[in-house]
Structure formats: structure tokens, C-alpha cells
Amino acid sequence: MSRIDETASPQARADTTGDAAFAFVHRHQRGLWRFLRACGCPAHAADEVAQDALLLALERNVDDDAAPGYLRQAAKFLWLRRVRDEGRSHARWLDAAEQLWQQDCATDAGDGLIAALRTCLDVLPPRSRLALQRVYAEGTSRETLAAELGIGEHGARTLLQRIRAALRDCIERRLAP
Amino acid sequence: MTDDARDTRLDWALREALGAEAPPDLARVTVARFRAGDAARVPSAAVPRHTHWQAVAALLLACLVVATFALWPRPAEPATPAQEPEPVQVYSRADIDALPATTLAVSAVGLDDSALSALLRLRELRFLEIRYPEAMVLGLGLKTMPPKQPPCITATCFDTLAKLSKLRTLRIRGAHAITEAFPFGGSGGGPEAIANATIGHLERLPLLEELCLTHFDVPAYALAALSRLAALRRLDLSANYGVDAEVVVALLRCTRLQSLTLDACMALPGTAIARLAELPHLEHLAVANIDGMSWRSGGGDFLGPTTKDYEAQAHRAYDLGGCGVTDAALTGLSRAKSLRTLLMAEPSCSLLGVRALRDFQSLERLDLFGFGSSTTETDVLADSLPPLLMLSACGEFDDSFCNKLRRRQPRLEHLELPACYAITDQGLAQLLRIGTLRHLDIRQSRGLSAAAMPLLLAATQLEYLDLRHIDWVTKAHVLELQRALPRLRTLLANVEGHETEPSGR
Numbered sequence: 001m002s003r004i005d006e007t008a009s010p011q012a013r014a015d016t017t018g019d020a021a022f023a024f025v026h027r028h029q030r031g032l033w034r035f036l037r038a039c040g041c042p043a044h045a046a047d048e049v050a051q052d053a054l055l056l057a058l059e060r061n062v063d064d065d066a067a068p069g070y071l072r073q074a075a076k077f078l079w080l081r082r083v084r085d086e087g088r089s090h091a092r093w094l095d096a097a098e099q100l101w102q103q104d105c106a107t108d109a110g111d112g113l114i115a116a117l118r119t120c121l122d123v124l125p126p127r128s129r130l131a132l133q134r135v136y137a138e139g140t141s142r143e144t145l146a147a148e149l150g151i152g153e154h155g156a157r158t159l160l161q162r163i164r165a166a167l168r169d170c171i172e173r174r175l176a177p
Numbered sequence: 178m179t180d181d182a183r184d185t186r187l188d189w190a191l192r193e194a195l196g197a198e199a200p201p202d203l204a205r206v207t208v209a210r211f212r213a214g215d216a217a218r219v220p221s222a223a224v225p226r227h228t229h230w231q232a233v234a235a236l237l238l239a240c241l242v243v244a245t246f247a248l249w250p251r252p253a254e255p256a257t258p259a260q261e262p263e264p265v266q267v268y269s270r271a272d273i274d275a276l277p278a279t280t281l282a283v284s285a286v287g288l289d290d291s292a293l294s295a296l297l298r299l300r301e302l303r304f305l306e307i308r309y310p311e312a313m314v315l316g317l318g319l320k321t322m323p324p325k326q327p328p329c330i331t332a333t334c335f336d337t338l339a340k341l342s343k344l345r346t347l348r349i350r351g352a353h354a355i356t357e358a359f360p361f362g363g364s365g366g367g368p369e370a371i372a373n374a375t376i377g378h379l380e381r382l383p384l385l386e387e388l389c390l391t392h393f394d395v396p397a398y399a400l401a402a403l404s405r406l407a408a409l410r411r412l413d414l415s416a417n418y419g420v421d422a423e424v425v426v427a428l429l430r431c432t433r434l435q436s437l438t439l440d441a442c443m444a445l446p447g448t449a450i451a452r453l454a455e456l457p458h459l460e461h462l463a464v465a466n467i468d469g470m471s472w473r474s475g476g477g478d479f480l481g482p483t484t485k486d487y488e489a490q491a492h493r494a495y496d497l498g499g500c501g502v503t504d505a506a507l508t509g510l511s512r513a514k515s516l517r518t519l520l521m522a523e524p525s526c527s528l529l530g531v532r533a534l535r536d537f538q539s540l541e542r543l544d545l546f547g548f549g550s551s552t553t554e555t556d557v558l559a560d561s562l563p564p565l566l567m568l569s570a571c572g573e574f575d576d577s578f579c580n581k582l583r584r585r586q587p588r589l590e591h592l593e594l595p596a597c598y599a600i601t602d603q604g605l606a607q608l609l610r611i612g613t614l615r616h617l618d619i620r621q622s623r624g625l626s627a628a629a630m631p632l633l634l635a636a637t638q639l640e641y642l643d644l645r646h647i648d649w650v651t652k653a654h655v656l657e658l659q660r661a662l663p664r665l666r667t668l669l670a671n672v673e674g675h676e677t678e679p680s681g682r
Contacts, residue, residue, distance in 0.1 A: 059216035
């Protein structure tokens with residue numbers, strides 16, 4: 001599946017196709033997909049849940065202003081149906097995730113959070129940056145990372161915990177009004 | 178709770194900021210689904226904002242529904258879940274012409290290109306299977322007399338099929354005449370032109386989730402077009418002698434694949450199977466019967482010269498060694514993070530490879546039928562298995578293996594151990610102590626005796642029991658078991674009225 005072409009405006013593409021449905025999906029898919037990922041939905045499941053939520057919104061002719069809220073509710077509902085075995089705790093957890101989204105990401109589909117994180121990453125020491133690159137971008141195991149950095153597996157875990165805590169603080173400072 | 182949510186959000190943000198993922202473009206698929214009326218299939222979501230009185234009304238209604246349900250007489254059988262429509266069987270153009278235009282699912286046998294074009298009238302078609310049974314016989318399978326010049330679709334079929342825009346599932350099995358369009362290395366306008374003129378047409382099916390091209394040969398240069406199928410999640414290329422290491426390179430570009438079946442692909446090296454771990458969402462992998470025995474074996478001389486070339490090439494590749502589920506394959510696959518099901522019957526691995534099974538992080542269902550020709554092998558296997566829900570095996574398994582299963586597999590639900598002659602009543606007693614066990618296949622277990630009956634009668638957790646080909650089982654035993662086991666839904670035995678379900682192998 002192709003990635004979103006940020007250089008072509010959704011409106012331009014919609015005008016080309018002459019189809020309001022394309023424009024609607026283009027306007028809302030990025031924030032919706034990111035919301036699902038922020039809720040812990042795996043990437044491939046996020047594709048499917050986001051599609052289903054967008055279909056419901058198109059079917060009910062939800063207008064643009066109401067769409068972000070509607071899509072989040074529909075996506076939560078559909079995702080919860082998939083993980084219903086995990087029960088109420090997951091529903092509460094999703095509510096917390098949505099509250100955070102509403103607080104920091106709802107107005108710009110998460111662009112501000114990603115930008116803040118990139119700035120925070122830029123000021124990390126090289127060793128910390130390398131650790132994140134290996135684990136999050138390349139899928140390296142903690143064991144391999146530990147061997148590469150010449151530390152124990154426990155040390156690698158602690159290192160990652162510290163970096164994550166620092167990043168969380170850094171992001172929150174930057175997002176604070 | 179909020180800290181967990183913050184952590185999960187950071188996980189996603191880090192992956193995106195570091196370039197490991199990006200939001201996908203869902204517009205084309207979503208709008209195609211919308212136009213196909215797919216919204217009706219999506220469960221209705223809750224209305225975003227409930228008012229207080231609506232919540233109270235909903236609560237009262239829920240109470241009423243619960244009370245009504247509790248007092249309602251229960252049906253004898255639980256309601257069956259919603260199912261995909263049952264396909265209509267057709268054998269000719271006349272059969273197709275007689276179908277209503279709203280037909281949703283068709284299973285066809287022996288069509289030619291002309292009959293296939295008649296399907297274009299069925300604009301709502303979601304599911305299509307086209308089979309040629311004379312070309313689908315494998316190994317020592319049942320031999321039948323093939324027709325002299327059986328009809329078959331050719332590679333032009335892909336252009337026709339691409340016009341069935343609502344197709345979600347397309348299965349083409351044994352269509353040997355298609356292979357004639359795929360010479361080794363391509364020709365004429367080159368491999369890419371051939372791919373575009375054939376499988377490339379399927380790109381026009383935005384909803385296609387499942388594709389089966391089995392029992393005929395398609396090479397890597399043609400399968401490269403599969404990466405353009407945006408909705409493809411499940412792919413089956415069984416008994417395809419064009420499948421080799423280059424095909425795996427092409428498949429690695431289909432990054433959304435969740436299920437992949439490459440059974441009896443004889444030219445597929447173990448080192449290439451190992452690379453399938455790179456598919457990030459792969460949950461189900463079948464690489465069974467790559468064993469030098471399960472070759473396509475239909476009789477008759479209806480195969481074209483290109484098909485014969487692929488077969489000869491596959492024999493040469495297999496004879497060189499290293500094909501199938503080798504030690505390298507298992508070591509590589511152990512890195513697959515989301516793999517839940519691995520079907521690898523008749524593997525070519527040694528004890529070293531089997532030990533890699535302990536490193537599989539997510540494995541729940543394992544079929545290694547045919548591994549375990551010595552007690553040493555079965556002992557190592559028992560010690561190497563990760564916690565499973567399903568296990569299927571057949572070999573020199575004995576009571577010691579059963580004892581280890583009982584101790585090490587506390588959540589096993591489904592166990593197939595047929596024709597294990599060294600398992601005695603003591604071994605069966607160990608197996609039946611696994612409280613989660615629901616499905617047990619111990620057919621042809623010659624080491625069991627009638628003294629095992631009290632053990633079986635006490636196994637009240639069982640829902641499925643296969644006792645076929647056990648000489649001492651009588652009709653009286655079957656009746657006793659039916660009375661004693663309250664959850665038992667299927668009981669197979671060589672007793673009149675209890676042998677209807679065909680064997681899977």
C-alpha cells in the first residue's frame with residue numbers, strides 16, 4: 001500500500017478525481033491512523049480498522065467538522081470489538097489514550113507531537129540515538145543491542161527506559177501551552 | 178493507565194519519527210469499498226455522544242434484553258455465526274448463464290476462456306474458485322483417468338477477471354495452460370511486459386484480499402506484480418514449481434501479507450524460507466510437503482512444453498539438496514515476530530533445527546507431521562516446543578513424550594498424534610490430564626488397549642475424538658463415550674454411523 005504523498009494536496013487530488021469521498025478520506029485518514037497506532041493497534045490492523053471507520057463515516061455522510069470525533073469513536077468501537085476478550089480494562093485504557101490524543105494531537109492529526117519528538121531526538125547523545133535507531137527503526141532485539149553496545153541485557157533495558165523517560169519529559173515540555 | 182497510554186503513544190511516535198513506519202494512503206481502497214457497498218458489512222459503531230437520558234434508556238433496554246434472553250427457551254444448538262455465501266458449483270457456460278446476476282460466490286470446474294467471460298454478467302461476485310482436478314493430484318493421491326484434451330483457461334483470463342471489480346477472493350487451481358505464457362526468463366517484450374499483460378491486471382481489483390494460484394507454475398518475474406495488489410492479505414502458491422528464492426524476494430515486497438501457503442513448492446530452498454521472517458505481519462505460514470515425494474502426479478499428457486520445463490527444473494533444484502524446511506529455514510523463521518501458525522509437515526530438518534523452535538516468540542499452532550523417526554528426536558522436540566495451542570505430529574512418539582507434553586504444554590487445546598504405535602494406555606493417561614485439551618486425534622494408535630476406556634470416559638473436557646483404525650473399539654464403546662462425555666460433538670470410529678468425516682491426510 002502506498003504511503004501518503006504529502007506533496008500533493010488532498011484537495012488537488014480530489015478535484016482531479018471529482019470525488020468528494022476521496023477528499024474526505026484524504027483529510028482524515030492520517031490523524032485517524034495515527035490515533036489507532038497511539039492506542040496500541042498494530043499497523044496492519046490499524047489499516048483495516050481505519051478503513052472500516054472511514055466507510056461508516058462516508059455511509060452516514062458525516063460532515064467534516066464532526067468527522068474527527070466521529071471517526072475516533074467508530075475506530076475505538078471497532079478496535080474494541082477485535083480485542084473484546086481483554087475486556088473492560090482495555091476500554092479504560094483506550095479512554096486514557098483518547099484523552100491524551102484529544103489533549104495533544106486532535107488539532108493537527110499528531111503532526112505537532114511528531115515534530116516535538118524529532119526535535120527531542122536531535123539533542124540526544126549519539127549513543128542514545130543509536131540505541132533508538134536499532135530498536136525502533138530496525139527491530140533489533142535488546143539482546144543484540146546489548147552486545148553491540150558492550151553492556152548487559154539488563155543494562156540495555158535500563159538505558160532504553162531512561163531514554164524514553166527523557167523523551168517523554170522533553171515532548172511534554174514542548175507541547176505544554 | 179495514563180502512563181501506559183503515554184508509553185504506547187511514544188512507541189508509535191518513535192517508529193514514525195525514526196522512519197520505520199508512516200500513515201498509509203487508504204483512499205483508493207476505502208473509496209472502492211464504499212462504492213462496492215461494503216459499509217453495510219461493517220459493524221455499526223456507537224453514536225459518538227450519548228446524552229444522560231439515552232444512557233439510562235440504553236441501560237433499561239439492556240436489562241430487558243438480558244431478562245428476556247434468560248427466560249427464553251434455549252435452542253438445542255448454538256446459533257451459527259454469520260458466514261460467507263456458499264459458492265454455487267458450475268461446470269459449463271450454460272451453468273453460468275443460468276445463474277442470477279446477483280450471485281455472490283461461484284466455484285467452477287473445467288472452464289475455458291469462453292465460459293469464463295460469461296462470469297462478467299455477475300457484477301456482485303465476491304468469491305470465485307476455478308479448479309482443474311486432473312492437474313491437482315499430488316504424490317500418491319488418487320489417480321483418475323484424465324480427459325484427453327481437458328479445457329483450461331489461458332493467461333488472458335487475468336484481463337477478464339480484473340473486470341469483476343468486487344472480487345475479494347480469487348482461487349485458480351491446476352490451470353496448467355496459464356503457465357505457457359511464462360517462459361523461463363520471459364521473452365518478446367521482456368519479463369515485465371509479460372507480468373503487466375497477465376497478473377498485473379489484478380491490480381485493478383482493489384478489494385482482492387485472497388489470491389490462490391496453485392498447482393500450476395508462475396515464475397518470479399510474473400509474481401513481482403503481486404506487490405501492487407493493495408488489499409492482498411492471503412496468498413497461496415502451493416505446488417507451483419516456479420516458486421524459488423527469487424519468488425521469495427518478490428513476496429517480501431508484499432509487506433501486508435498475513436497468510437502465505439507454499440506447500441509442495443519443490444524448488445523452494447530452506448534459505449529462502451528463512452527470509453520470510455522479514456514479512457512484518459506474517460501470522461500463518463504453510464511450507465509443508467516440500468519432500469521430494471508430493472510432486473504433481475496427474476495422469477495423461479495434456480501439459481504444455483513450458484509446464485514440463487518447470488517440472489524438470491524443479492526436479493533438478495530438489496536433487497541438488499537444501500530445499501524445504503531445513504535447519505536454516507527454522508533458524509531464520511525463529512525471528513518472525515508475529516508468526517502464530519507454522520505448518521511444516523515432512524520437514525528436512527535435523528535436531529539442530531528443531532531446537533530453534535524454542536525461540537519462536539508467538540507460535541501457537543504447529544504441524545510437523547513426519548518429524549520424529551527416533552526417540553532421540555521426539556525427546557528433543559518435546560523439550561524444544563514453545564507453549565502451543567495446537568500440535569500435529571506423527572512419528573516414533575511414546576509415553577515419555579506424552580508425559581513431557583503434559584508437563585510443558587499446559588494450554589494445549591488441539592492435539593493430533595495418529596499412528597504412534599509406541600503410545601500405550603499410560604501415555605494416553607498423561608495426555609488426558611491436560612485440562613485444556615478439546616480436540617484429540619489418536620487414530621491407529623496400536624499401543625492402546627481396551628483398558629484405556631475408563632481414562633477416555635473420564636475425559637469430560639473433550640469435544641472431538643478420533644479413534645478410527647483402533648481394532649478393539651466397538652459400537653458399545655462408542656455408545657458409552659457418547660453418554661459419558663457431555664461436550665463431545667464429533668466422535669470418529671470404524672463403527673457404523675461414526676466414520677463419516679474424511680481423514681485430513
